[in-house]
Amino acid sequence: MNVLSMFELEGEKAIVTGGGQGMGREMALGLAEAGADVAVVQRRVEVAERTAEDIRKLGRKSIAMKVDVSKSEDVENMVRVVEDKFGKIDILVNSAGVAGWVAAEEMSLEEWNRVIGINLTGVFLCCKLVGKEMIKRKKGSIINISSISGFIVNYPQKQCHYNSAKAGVNLLTKCLAVEWAPHNIRVNAIAPGWVATPLLEGADEETLKTWTSQPPMRRMAKPSEIKGACLFLACRASSYVTGSVMVVDGGYTAW
Secondary structure (H helix, E strand, O other), X not given: OOOHHHHOOOOOEEEEEOOOOHHHHHHHHHHHHOOOEEEEEEOOHHHHHHHHHHHHHOOOOEEEEEOOOOOHHHHHHHHHHHHHHHOOOOXXXXXXXXXXXXXXXXXXXXXXHHHHHHHHHHHHHHHHHHHHHHHHHOOEEEEEEOOHHHOOOOOOOOOHHHHHHHHHHHHHHXXXXXXXXXXXXXXXXXXXXXXXOHHHOOOOHHHHHHHHHOOOOOOOEXXXXXXXXXXXXXXXXHOOOOOOEEEEOOOHHHO
């Protein structure tokens, strides 16, 4: 097989949660550029629709959906609609996420549940409900977007709920990879470092300076620099890769 053909996704059907903006948008576009039809999922459907329209301009099919991934009924409906429109689901990218900075001793249970609910429970629900369909077809690739925050405690922000959720995503990824390997379903994760996305908007100049000084490459990633890793894990080029957490952090965790 020609190596370039291993990166083609012609005929594949994908879901990208959080696909309307930031990394999610770039990964959705990357999958479409490789040949896949993509369902773009976001809590604000108008944001999802902008990405879906750009995918259609590439000659691929796309639908935009309003989904709260922390709600089982929303995720169940998402799976039904995509199965009805596309006929199958080959690829799932769990990119929906929220952040928040608050000291642990001041964190309310509501705030803890908000971040855990979307960043960890939401990943589990999407994996579970899409995974059931993939099991029926004995085929699938699931890519969970984690973070280096699942390995380290970030500085200077205080975000124990976010870090805990991402650590949970890492181990959830490994658990599902082992459980679903007999069904020909691969489950991997991408752990980015600092990426210039809407999640980082509002940070003050001093904090931004701190973040850009931390990786050896001395800069943040562009959202588009994550889509290559996503394509690799989605396509046949990674056919023997499962249970892996791919770190894309400019060398941050190397020292």
